Amino acid sequence: MFSIGDFARLGRVSVRMLRHYDAIGLLRPDHVDEFSGYRYYRVAALARLNRLVALKDLGFTLAQVASILDERIDVSELHGMLRLRRAELAAAVAADTARLAGIEARLSMIEEEGRMSTDEIVVRQVPAVRVAELTAVAESYAAPDIGPVVGPLFDELYHRIEAEGLRPTGPGIAHYEPFGERVRVHASCPVAGAEPRSAAPGALAVVDLPAVEAATMVHHGSMTEADAVVQKIARWIEAAGRTGTGYAREVYLETSEDESTWVTEFQEPLADQD
DSSP states (O other), X not given: OEEHHHHHHHHTSOHHHHHHHHXXXXXXXXXXXXXXXXXXXXXXXXXXXXXXXXXXXXXXXXXXXXXXXXXXXXXXXXXXXXHHHHHHHHHHHHHHHHHHHHHHHHHHHHHHTTOOOOTTOEEEEEOOEEEEEEEEEESOSSHHHHHHHHHHHHHHHHHHHHHTTOEEOSOOEEEEEEETTEEEEEEEEEEESOOOBOOOTTSOEEXXXXXXXXXEXXXXXXXXXXXXXXXXXXXXXXXXXXXXXXXXXXXEEEOOSSGGGOEEEEEEEBOOOO
8 A cells, every 4th residue: 555645656646635535534545554644555446536536627626536436437438428528618719819919900900099090991882683692699799798699500501502513703791780789790601503582580582782882891811800990991981970870881802711711791781972
């Protein structure tokens, strides 16, 4: 048998933690000297210790760990838990990364207040276009609400377009409209040879996006910087004495796995002048 110090070294844990696990009944020593009170462990106890530490690091409480250990969890089940926890942690890292990028973009906007150039804004006539589209509802215009909706929506859109034998004729277009306090998101793609058709929620529709006069700006880079572009256009609209309609569009001119290389045209349709 091994002393508590040696067992802690072999198990890569602290003596303090072993004493705690003993106190709460999670991992009892195999022998306690009745005179000195020293704890001793057999090497077989490492199997329970390894499972205990793995479950704790997966995020389970010690009470949950005790329950799981008592059910004699096997290695395959531990691997399943690990895969699930890995996916959860990866999603959390992605969310935190996106949140930090959003904070950096917001700070950039704050730093540019009062000197944000609108020279890149171009007013142009956007022609009507027939598109196939899918729609969904996001809780708000905030990036953490829009991103998880629009990305999968476009993936499904292109899958449906291919399944129905439609022919894309242009880049993807996201357009948005108010939906109470939420946002209706449209993922669209210009198509040829399709007749207009309405669709129930979740089904593929074919509609004509109307021609509009729009204040536009072409942005090179990540969509994490989209808010700054939208606010530049808003500043131009107010300075020009115009009014937006609230039905924003984004045309994804160039996309790739590396979002920093994207080219996106932002379009803010303008209301008719009096």
